[in-house]
Amino acid sequence: MQQFSQYAADVSDFSSQYGSETSISYTASNLAGKCNIYPAYGDFTQACVFRTYGPWWKYAPSGKRKFKRTPPGFVSQDFIELEFEYAVHPTKIEIWETYNPGTIVRILACDSSGTDVDRGMTREGKEGRWKVLWEGGPEKSPPESRIFSPPLRHVPFCTRVLRLEFCHDLCEYYTELDAVCLHGEDSQGNYILSGLEGVIPRSRIDDISNMEEKLDQLSLREQENTAVGDDAISIEELPEEVIQLILSYLDIPSLCMASVTSKFFYKHCYDSLQYTELDLQPHWTEVNNFALDSLLSRCHYLQHLNISWCGGNQNCISPTTFSRFLKECGRDLQTLYMSSCKFVNGEVIIAVAENCPKLKELDVGSCQSLDGQSISHLSKIQTLERLNLYRLPVDKDSLIKVLRVCSNLKHLNLGATRIQESRIDTVMKVIGSSCRNLISLDLWRCRLTDEGLGAITENCPHIEELDLGWCSNLRSTTGCFLKLVKNCPNIKKLYLTANRTICKGDLEAIAKYSRKLEQLDILGTSYVQADDVHSVLTSCPKLIFLDVSFCGNVNEETIEIWRTEFPRCSIKKSFQD
Amino acid sequence: MASGLLGRLAGISRTFIAGLHTELQFKTRPKEPLHLVTGSAGFSKTISQSPSFKQWTFGDDAYFVANNRTADVIGVADGVGGWRNYGIDPSAFPRSLMETCERMVREGRFNAQAPATVIAASYYELQQMKTPLIGSSTACIVALHKKERRLYTANLGDSGFLVIRDEQVVHRSQEQQHYFNTPFQLAVAPPSQAGLVLSDSPEMAESSSFDVEEGDIILLGTDGLFDNMNEDMILDCLSKMKDHKDAEVNVQRTAHHIAEEAYELSFDQDYLSPFALSAQQRGIDLRGGKPDDITVLLARVSSCSSDLDV
Numbered sequence: 001m002q003q004f005s006q007y008a009a010d011v012s013d014f015s016s017q018y019g020s021e022t023s024i025s026y027t028a029s030n031l032a033g034k035c036n037i038y039p040a041y042g043d044f045t046q047a048c049v050f051r052t053y054g055p056w057w058k059y060a061p062s063g064k065r066k067f068k069r070t071p072p073g074f075v076s077q078d079f080i081e082l083e084f085e086y087a088v089h090p091t092k093i094e095i096w097e098t099y100n101p102g103t104i105v106r107i108l109a110c111d112s113s114g115t116d117v118d119r120g121m122t123r124e125g126k127e128g129r130w131k132v133l134w135e136g137g138p139e140k141s142p143p144e145s146r147i148f149s150p151p152l153r154h155v156p157f158c159t160r161v162l163r164l165e166f167c168h169d170l171c172e173y174y175t176e177l178d179a180v181c182l183h184g185e186d187s188q189g190n191y192i193l194s195g196l197e198g199v200i201p202r203s204r205i206d207d208i209s210n211m212e213e214k215l216d217q218l219s220l221r222e223q224e225n226t227a228v229g230d231d232a233i234s235i236e237e238l239p240e241e242v243i244q245l246i247l248s249y250l251d252i253p254s255l256c257m258a259s260v261t262s263k264f265f266y267k268h269c270y271d272s273l274q275y276t277e278l279d280l281q282p283h284w285t286e287v288n289n290f291a292l293d294s295l296l297s298r299c300h301y302l303q304h305l306n307i308s309w310c311g312g313n314q315n316c317i318s319p320t321t322f323s324r325f326l327k328e329c330g331r332d333l334q335t336l337y338m339s340s341c342k343f344v345n346g347e348v349i350i351a352v353a354e355n356c357p358k359l360k361e362l363d364v365g366s367c368q369s370l371d372g373q374s375i376s377h378l379s380k381i382q383t384l385e386r387l388n389l390y391r392l393p394v395d396k397d398s399l400i401k402v403l404r405v406c407s408n409l410k411h412l413n414l415g416a417t418r419i420q421e422s423r424i425d426t427v428m429k430v431i432g433s434s435c436r437n438l439i440s441l442d443l444w445r446c447r448l449t450d451e452g453l454g455a456i457t458e459n460c461p462h463i464e465e466l467d468l469g470w471c472s473n474l475r476s477t478t479g480c481f482l483k484l485v486k487n488c489p490n491i492k493k494l495y496l497t498a499n500r501t502i503c504k505g506d507l508e509a510i511a512k513y514s515r516k517l518e519q520l521d522i523l524g525t526s527y528v529q530a531d532d533v534h535s536v537l538t539s540c541p542k543l544i545f546l547d548v549s550f551c552g553n554v555n556e557e558t559i560e561i562w563r564t565e566f567p568r569c570s571i572k573k574s575f576q577d
Numbered sequence: 578m579a580s581g582l583l584g585r586l587a588g589i590s591r592t593f594i595a596g597l598h599t600e601l602q603f604k605t606r607p608k609e610p611l612h613l614v615t616g617s618a619g620f621s622k623t624i625s626q627s628p629s630f631k632q633w634t635f636g637d638d639a640y641f642v643a644n645n646r647t648a649d650v651i652g653v654a655d656g657v658g659g660w661r662n663y664g665i666d667p668s669a670f671p672r673s674l675m676e677t678c679e680r681m682v683r684e685g686r687f688n689a690q691a692p693a694t695v696i697a698a699s700y701y702e703l704q705q706m707k708t709p710l711i712g713s714s715t716a717c718i719v720a721l722h723k724k725e726r727r728l729y730t731a732n733l734g735d736s737g738f739l740v741i742r743d744e745q746v747v748h749r750s751q752e753q754q755h756y757f758n759t760p761f762q763l764a765v766a767p768p769s770q771a772g773l774v775l776s777d778s779p780e781m782a783e784s785s786s787f788d789v790e791e792g793d794i795i796l797l798g799t800d801g802l803f804d805n806m807n808e809d810m811i812l813d814c815l816s817k818m819k820d821h822k823d824a825e826v827n828v829q830r831t832a833h834h835i836a837e838e839a840y841e842l843s844f845d846q847d848y849l850s851p852f853a854l855s856a857q858q859r860g861i862d863l864r865g866g867k868p869d870d871i872t873v874l875l876a877r878v879s880s881c882s883s884d885l886d887v
Contacts, residue, residue: 025705500709501768524709550707
């Protein structure tokens with residue numbers, strides 16, 4: 001029995017990252033390897049940083065639909081998957097948090113051994129199975145670097161793949177991590193499962209051998225108790241609508257478990273009306289081909305589906321199974337969120353295009369298996385209102401083909417899509433001509449120039465949200481920002497992160513024209529003075545978010561004064577030392 | 578040019594002698610991987626520019642030493658001091674550049690056979706920092722591919738390196754200048770000055786590679802060194818190097834010795850320094866040393882067993 005301590009060798013998957021896809025600054029891959037920052041506390045390039053934090057993206061016009069039936073315990077917003085060199089029984093995990101700590105909410109370990117240790121049977125295929133090692137709520141931690149090492153549950157298998165899940169609702173600013181170290185033993189050792197270690201055996205849906213006993217104890221008909229009083233009513237006597245309403249409060253696993261208790265419950269729990277909205281993301285560890293095939297019969301009226309994060313690296317869901325699911329159940333589908341789904345490839349997109357004629361919202365961000373051209377199939381759907389292509393290697397012509405038919409498009413996310421400099425302006429022009437109802441546009445790290453921006457601002461007057469963070473080709477001297485605020489008076493969220501050319505004139509224009517402004521980010525510009533920023537604060541009464549980090553002429557003391565003067569506005573000033 | 582010929586002659590004779598040498602040593606010394614034993618020294622041109630000591634910096638010069646499984650790498654960057662007039666700290670850019678190179682090498686994101694790519698990659702990374710970084714510098718990187726026993730170099734600007742074997746210079750870098758005292762330089766300009774500031778693309782870096790042997794000395798320095806000491810003087814310092822048992826102490830002491838001498842000469846107003854000679858060749862009447870930040874990195878190519886020898 002040997003003890004191992006190892007840092008993460010590789011980051012195999014993640015939901016989002018701040019840095020650009022080819023960089024080593026603020027990217028997810030920084031979580032691998034040893035510590036570079038600790039014990040320093042601050043905003044450093046060597047850290048692992050996610051794309052978002054806090055409630056700001058929920059408040060923005062592009063805020064996504066909230067699903068019903070999401071178990072309140074599931075708060076994860078981002079994840080990162082780590083691979084280690086040696087498989088061990090985890091005894092301790094240390095996570096170095098070097099900025100705004102307290103965001104880790106779940107730690108899971110993957111068992112890819114192929115044997116279901118609980119039942120001693122070989123599982124089909126090489127599916128991985130995930131076990132939760134620790135879960136807890138996000139916490140507001142004091143602003144200092146720390147090593148987070150929660151107590152772990154014992155798992156009866158060796159693992160070399162961990163997944164960390166994060167909730168950054170409570171964060172003041174981006175949460176940043178330095179390294180992860182996995183301590184463990186290579187063999188079982190003398191550990192004996194006494195059942196008191198917090199391992200909660202989950203009764204499997206298909207494991208009904210105990211159910212018969214429990215059924216004998218339950219009494220649904222209440223035949224013996226009619227003598228007690230005639231006003232005792234059995235659940236079967238309630239109107240159907242009320243039964244449906246009661247069941248609508250159950251989350252999906254509970255609904256499935258209830259369905260095996262009796263024929264009555266089976267009938268009601270399998271009622272297709274219970275499955276108009278399906279949020280599978282909180283249950284991503286359980287969703288596999290078998291689950292999808294089982295759900296198929298119930299989901300003919302499905303309108304909203306969130307299957308993000310399901311499938312994972314372990315090939316639990318095949319594109320064919322999901323395509324089959326869509327064929328049966330896509331008829332009325334309006335919302336389809338499948339971000340960070342490995343199984344989403346060209347085949348799946350074709351299935352979406354062919355089987356979901358009413359689709360309004362589609363999220364395929366961070367789907368690693370999707371190539372640039374496949375999205376052109378989406379041009380079959382003319383009803384799209386939301387399209388999220390975050391981090392996809394989008395091909396310009398395929399995208400244009402889709403945009404030309406999407407006249408109803410309201411929310412478009414092209415963040416980190418790496419469309420080439422020479423081509424992105426053309427895409428902007430197509431958006432300008434086809435998508436005049438656009439409300440939000442995320443162009444994070446896109447290389448558009450003032451020409452492309454002009455095409456948007458001149459043709460999309462309803463625009464309320466524009467993320468131009470790290471768009472390094474936009475120059476204030478072209479007057480593109482002045483044009484923007486003049487032509488788009490409805491703008492509520494404007495992110496100009498790391499645009500080094502933002503100057504006094506731009507802020508004056510914002511103060512003058514952008515009366516509805518709620519969120520503004522001007523990180524990293526050296527050309528604005530404190531007074532210019534102050535005029536924005538006074539002129540924009542609805543401002544609730546202002547990021548002036550790394551603006552050389554706006555210092556911490558001034559900001560403290562502003563914070564008391566404008567208590568409704570959250571003013572952010574990140575730092576490195 | 579003459580020195581190039583000499584270098585070649587030295588090379589041929591070296592091969593002949595080395596051939597004999599290796600035959601004799603064949604049974605006892607197989608071709609094992611080499612590594613670098615490094616020492617660094619330098620002086621800032623102003624004694625107390627900034628009160629706090631900054632690692633891997635001498636004034637506006639910056640350097641790094643790093644290694645990974647494949648290679649041992651050293652590099653220097655000479656910051657352009659003119660930025661001080663615009664209220665910008667000229668040492669920030671070269672220091673960040675060298676720090677990023679060091680990180681890339683250490684984390685293995687480095688192709689040992691193409692060090693020019695790490696200069697380019699680090700340069701682009703600098704623009705990914707949230708803090709707006711402004712400045713310019715030269716860059717010179719020398720990487721030893723341990724298993725191949727081969728040196729790969731990349732140079733942009735007027736910093737440079739020498740490779741010395743058997744007390745003779747066998748390789749040297751080529752200086753890149755636009756005009757006198759204006760070397761090629763990587764730059765990130767303030768947005769208002771874009772296009773008005775001299776900024777060379779990292780693709781302008783010149784690369785070279787050649788085999789090395791145990792006992793070779795690599796000297797990497799900024800122009801503060803080479804403008805004040807010519808090659809003969811440097812070779813002279815190096816010849817005094819063999820006297821100490823501990824190779825690392827040896828190398829460190831010699832690096833310091835060279836830097837010290839260059840520093841002293843830089844303030845000698847009558848001395849006809851290489852810088853003065855060069856100026857005079859261009860019709861500029863100049864005499865004396867050139868006060869400048871001086872950075873000297875000295876590395877001895879060794880094999881694992883040689884370190885154990887006395």
